[in-house]
Each structure stands twice: as structure tokens, then as C-alpha cells.
Amino acid sequence: MSENVYIIGAGIHAFGRTEGRSGRAQGVFALRQALADAGVEWADIGFASGGSVAAGSADIMVNDLGFTSLPFINVHNGCATGGSALTSAHNAIASGMCDVAVAVGFDKHERGAFNAKPSGYGLPEWYGETGMMLTTQFFALKIQRYMQLHGISRETLGRVAEKAFRNGALCDHAWRRSPVDLETILGAPMVNDPLTKYMFCSPAEGGVALVLASEKKLRELGSDGVRIDSIAFRTRPEGSFEVFAPSIRTPPGGKPTVLASQAAFEQAGIGPGDIDVAQLQDTESGAELMHMAENGFCADGEQEEWLANGWSEINGRLPINTDGGCLACGEPVGASGLRQVYENVQQLRGRAGARQVPRDPKVGYSHVYGAPGLSAVAIVTR
Amino acid sequence: MDDAQGLSPIAAGLWAEGPPPRLIGGRKANGEIVFPLPDEPLQPLERIELSPTGTLWSWTSQEFQPKPPFSGPEPFEPFLLGYIELANEVIVESRIVGASIDRLKLGMPMRLVIVAFDDHRSTYAFRPEQPA
Numbered sequence: 001m002s003e004n005v006y007i008i009g010a011g012i013h014a015f016g017r018t019e020g021r022s023g024r025a026q027g028v029f030a031l032r033q034a035l036a037d038a039g040v041e042w043a044d045i046g047f048a049s050g051g052s053v054a055a056g057s058a059d060i061m062v063n064d065l066g067f068t069s070l071p072f073i074n075v076h077n078g079c080a081t082g083g084s085a086l087t088s089a090h091n092a093i094a095s096g097m098c099d100v101a102v103a104v105g106f107d108k109h110e111r112g113a114f115n116a117k118p119s120g121y122g123l124p125e126w127y128g129e130t131g132m133m134l135t136t137q138f139f140a141l142k143i144q145r146y147m148q149l150h151g152i153s154r155e156t157l158g159r160v161a162e163k164a165f166r167n168g169a170l171c172d173h174a175w176r177r178s179p180v181d182l183e184t185i186l187g188a189p190m191v192n193d194p195l196t197k198y199m200f201c202s203p204a205e206g207g208v209a210l211v212l213a214s215e216k217k218l219r220e221l222g223s224d225g226v227r228i229d230s231i232a233f234r235t236r237p238e239g240s241f242e243v244f245a246p247s248i249r250t251p252p253g254g255k256p257t258v259l260a261s262q263a264a265f266e267q268a269g270i271g272p273g274d275i276d277v278a279q280l281q282d283t284e285s286g287a288e289l290m291h292m293a294e295n296g297f298c299a300d301g302e303q304e305e306w307l308a309n310g311w312s313e314i315n316g317r318l319p320i321n322t323d324g325g326c327l328a329c330g331e332p333v334g335a336s337g338l339r340q341v342y343e344n345v346q347q348l349r350g351r352a353g354a355r356q357v358p359r360d361p362k363v364g365y366s367h368v369y370g371a372p373g374l375s376a377v378a379i380v381t382r
Numbered sequence: 383m384d385d386a387q388g389l390s391p392i393a394a395g396l397w398a399e400g401p402p403p404r405l406i407g408g409r410k411a412n413g414e415i416v417f418p419l420p421d422e423p424l425q426p427l428e429r430i431e432l433s434p435t436g437t438l439w440s441w442t443s444q445e446f447q448p449k450p451p452f453s454g455p456e457p458f459e460p461f462l463l464g465y466i467e468l469a470n471e472v473i474v475e476s477r478i479v480g481a482s483i484d485r486l487k488l489g490m491p492m493r494l495v496i497v498a499f500d501d502h503r504s505t506y507a508f509r510p511e512q513p514a
Contacts, residue, residue, distance in 0.1 A: 115449035126393040128451035140442035247417035248473040
């Protein structure tokens with residue numbers, strides 16, 4: 001990285017359902033909060049990048065925020081929308097283009113599982129017609145095999161969801177604010193075996209914005225900033241097992257998460273043991289478990305012991321998904337990846353309130369994963 | 383069950399009737415096999431008939447009625463699906479029939495069958511070689 005880049009402001013519009021408020025309005029809300037947090041004006045922003053998957057373009061926000069003629073790049077990059085916006089904003093500062101930039105993500109989805117059009121993914125109609133083109137199935141198929149190979153129990157899947165709702169209850173931007181007990185989670189209606197209703201996140205609404213600054217600007221403002229040590233974004237390698245796959249190469253190939261994680265650790269010059277708090281993509285309970293291993297935090301199968309011993313709880317050895325993750329916050333796709341970074345920024349600044357990780361965390365790790373096989377990891381330090 | 387006689391395949395070119403029926407895949411120049419054979423291949427593919435038998439690679443159930451483009455019969459009946467590894471060829475996604483979910487095991491032998499999808503269309507599925 002050519003120049004140190006810092007996050008000096010963070011804003012969020014509560015996730016969940018907000019009737020009568022557009023996704024973009026939720027993004028503007030988050031952006032105003034982030035500007036106020038950073039102590040800068042919209043007119044100070046030299047570059048903006050952002051977007052949504054289902055709630056329109058971000059650059060229309062200038063109608064609300066002011067016509068300052070700044071360059072504003074719209075991002076429409078699926079689950080990587082937030083990560084791509086952050087990458088662009090980071091690069092704008094690292095390259096010396098400007099001293100203050102913003103990344104913003106927001107969304108507003110319909111209720112129920114996402115339904116995809118086969119042609120949009122280069123797939124034949126019969127694949128959708130026969131009921132095999134569902135993201136929820138992919139997650140179930142991936143964790144089912146993983147559980148068989150590595151001895152993961154259904155109780156452990158349930159414990160991931162139990163932790164998410166427990167953490168969500170402590171978090172003011174979460175959607176699901178009530179604890180749910182393990183028995184209820186395991187006994188809930190099955191969606192796609194082995195995953196029950198409480199083990200999946202739901203499409204939702206929300207907005208997140210981050211203000212980024214150069215070191216020079218950080219010093220000038222005397223900001224309470226968090227340094228971005230690495231951002232790595234990878235699409236899928238040859239033969240990887242991803243959503244919407246009528247066939248997979250045998251034997252399957254690598255994983256985008258493993259590639260992004262290794263690249264991020266390498267850039268930052270640290271390893272998994274150096275991380276104090278982590279936000280890992282938890283579209284469903286199994287994803288958090290598999291992503292613990294794919295990101296290098298444990299070996300395959302060790303998750304059984306981790307969850308049984310509470311090692312990923314807020315007061316555990318590596319707190320994971322401290323705001324309840326996607327399971328408790330829901331998934332407004334365009335905002336979800338930035339929510340993870342927001343949460344790390346708040347944790348490192350000691351501003352996470354009832355869900356604050358103890359012992360003054362210094363290094364935060366965030367990981368987003370999505371269709372059709374991409375992963376973005378960001379490591380931040382204070 | 384699932385007598386598919388007289389029904390139209392849900393799509394042309396998905397399988398060869400046999401007997402035994404076999405899925406139709408494509409072999410790339412580097413030997414890798416894909417399924418299905420794409421309508422508009424962006425690289426040369428050799429059409430090949432895949433093995434009618436394989437082993438179970440993973441599985442799940444579909445418990446809720448998917449949104450369109452799903453076009454299964456009403457009322458919706460939950461079904462099983464999974465991935466079947468065709469040795470040295472490719473791992474294919476398929477419906478699973480003739481099995482209850484608690485009897486399925488990684489690596490169990492499976493065989494391709496053509497089954498009814500609705501009153502007028504057939505599709506492919508795999509079933510355990512031994513009743514499960």
C-alpha cells in the first residue's frame with residue numbers, strides 16, 4: 001500500500017424493516033451520521049463510491065447531500081457491493097487523488113428467499129424450473145457435506161444461531177433483538193436440511209457509510225481513526241464449489257475465501273492469531289462455521305470444540321460476529337459487507353456499548369462472501 | 383413410482399434415453415467435463431454421455447415452495463436433491479428419489495433414473511442402488 005488510509009467516520013441506519021423509507025434514504029441517513037462522526041462536511045469529500053443491489057444507484061444521493069461536483073462511482077457488484085465501494089474509496093486516497101472519501105452501501109429487498117433468473121447467470125431455464133436454483137440449497141449442500149466429513153453436529157449449527165441472537169439483543173442496529181434458545185432453533189421448521197428457519201438470515205433493509213481519510217487529514221482533524229491494513233477481494237478460482245452450479249469439477253478446486261484471506265493476511269503482515277475480533281459471513285449458521293476454517297482461524301472440525309466452549313463469544317478468545325452478524329441483522333446485500341467493517345471500527349474505538357469486546361481489541365477482521373463466488377476481506381487496526 | 387413413459391423431457395439434450403439413460407455432458411480440450419452441455423458453448427466441447435451410476439457427494443431437502451421460475455406441480459411437495467459424483471467425470475446436481483433423508487450417506491452408490499416432473503414433463507433424478 002502506497003499511503004496509510006484511515007476510517008475516521010462510521011454511520012449506520014438500523015437494519016431490518018423500515019416502512020416508508022427507501023433504501024437510498026437509509027444510505028443518506030448513514031452517510032450524514034458518518035460525516036458528523038468524522039467531523040467533516042459533504043463539501044470536503046473528494047471521492048465517493050457506493051451502491052445497492054435492489055435499491056437503485058448511489059450517486060442520486062447528491063440530490064440530498066449537495067451538488068459539489070465530486071466524482072461518484074456507482075457500484076452494482078452483488079454481495080461485494082460494499083467491499084468494492086470500500087476498495088475504490090481506499091484506492092482514491094492511497095493513490096493521492098484526494099484526502100477524504102466515502103464508501104456507502106444500502107439496500108431494500110422484498111421478503112422471502114431471493115429468486116434468481118437462470119438466464120442472468122448463464123444457466124438453462126430447466127435448472128430454475130425444476131427447483132434447483134436456490135441460494136439456500138447451496139448453503140445446505142455445502143454444510144451437509146462438511147458436517148459429514150468433519151464431524152460437525154446439528155447442535156453446533158444451532159449454537160451459532162443462538163450466539164447470533166444473543167449478540168443481536170445487545171446491538172442497537174440489529175434487526176432480531178430477542179434471544180432464541182437452542183431447543184427452539186433446532187426444533188424450528190426445516191428449510192433445507194440440516195438448516196432450520198432460525199439458522200438462515202433474511203433479506204432486509206439498511207444502510208452503512210464510512211468516511212476514509214489520508215494520514216495527513218487524520219492528523220489535521222485529530223480524528224479517532226482506524227487504519228486499513230489490507231483489503232483483498234477475490235473472485236472464484238477454477239473448479240470452486242459455488243451457488244448455482246449444475247455441476248462441479250471433480251475433484252473440486254480452491255475457494256475464493258481462502259485466497260482473499262491469505263492475501264489480506266500477507267498484505268497486513270500478520271496471521272490469524274493476531275486478530276482480536278472478527279466478522280465472518282454468516283448467511284446461515286453453517287457458513288460461519290466453514291468460514292472460521294476458510295479464513296484460517298481454526299482447523300476443519302475444531303468448530304465443534306469452539307462453539308461448545310464459547311470461544312467465539314464476545315468474551316471468548318476470538319469474538320465472532322459481535323453484532324449478531326447477518327443472522328441477527330438480516331442481509332441488505334449492498335450494505336452488509338460495510339456493516340461488518342462498521343462493527344469492527346466501533347469495536348476498536350471502544351464504542352460498541354453492551355456488546356463491546358473486553359480487553360481493548362486492536363485488530364479487526366471482516367469477511368464477506370457471496371454469489372457467484374467472491375470474497376472480500378478487510379483488516380483494520382487501531 | 384415415477385413412471386416417466388410418454389412424458390416430454392423438461393429440456394432437449396439433457397439426457398440420452400438408453401437404456402440405461404445417461405446425462406449428456408461436454409468435455410473441454412483440457413479433459414474437464416461440464417454438465418449440462420451449454421446451448422452456446424464459448425469453447426469447443428466434445429459431447430459425451432456420462433456414467434449412469436455414481437456416489438452421493440452431498441444432499442439436502444427442499445421444504446418450501448420456491449418462487450418462479452420453479453414450475454413444479456401444485457400443491458407443492460417437498461423433495462430431496464443433492465450432488466452425485468460420477469467417478470473421474472464430474473459431480474452433477476440432481477433430484478434424489480426413492481430415499482428417505484435419514485438413510486442417505488456420503489459415498490453411497492446411486493443410479494440415474496428418468497422420473498415424472500409433472501403431468502406432462504419428465505426430468506432426471508438419482509436413486510440409491512440399494513433401497514434406502
